[in-house]
Amino acid sequence: MYIEKINGPEDVKKLTVDEMTVMAGEMRESLLKRASIHGGHFGPNFGMVEATIALHYVFESPKDKIVYDVSHQTYPHKMLTGRKDAYLYEEHYDDVSGYSNPNESVHDHFTVGHTSTSVSLACGLAKARDLKGEEGNVIAVIGDGSLSGGEALEGLDYAVELDGNLIIIVNDNDMSIAENHGGLYGNLKLLRETNGQAECNLFKAMGLDYIYVDHGNAVGDLIEAFQSVKDSRKPVVVHINTLKGKGYAPAEQNKEVWHYNGP
């Protein structure tokens, strides 16, 4: 298995797109087995496998900082950043927490669990980087459900004036824990339906650059998109269309029930 040989992002970078796609399947098998025995967040992680692989292929974590919203979708990130044993081997299942945790790894930057935090936290990291004259990408990963939280909207508002690198990955699976409600979601739907081309674009209206990835579970497409924004000198939104629970039919079909599961 490819995943057995991954001890950090440097090993992900050695793989071809085809090999990474095979590895995505291996990762889902491990996640399924672990969820069955141990429980945990399900749909959020199954949907983010390819995007996480592509992030670690393109960016240079931990110099480039990836900040996850809620961080309930960080299982694939942990698998690729030196913690694969906690997902592959039952005796190690309890070696990791269910959220990002700086005590576990230099690739984790915050202990969180609340929604709507990642854009604001990333703004802080980006501002600090610029004040200190340092380099590196700062990447916020946020789900569509979390995007309507007040702190996320405040973060977007602030991001526009950052005048430096900030990459906001909007992981749009058209679901919160349950279905979404509110005025934001009409525009996300319109953007999905127009392949990101609609003139009415809330991100662009705020002054942010914007690209859309329709196949948000295709490693190659994601790599191409992330490469195109890497080292961007201004804030940019990468809107990726993903499938919550991808790869496990019951979770794809009943997304709310499969958001989180006991053993």
Ligand SMILES: Cc1ncc(C[n+]2csc(CCOP(=O)(O)OP(=O)(O)O)c2C)c(N)n1
């Ligand atoms: C402040 C706060 N409110 C509510 C929650 C409960 N909660 C956990 S994840 C989530 C939203 C999940 O939707 P999304 O951000 O789209 O991520 P997905 O799970 O769909 O990938 C919510 C509301 C929380 N963690 N924090």
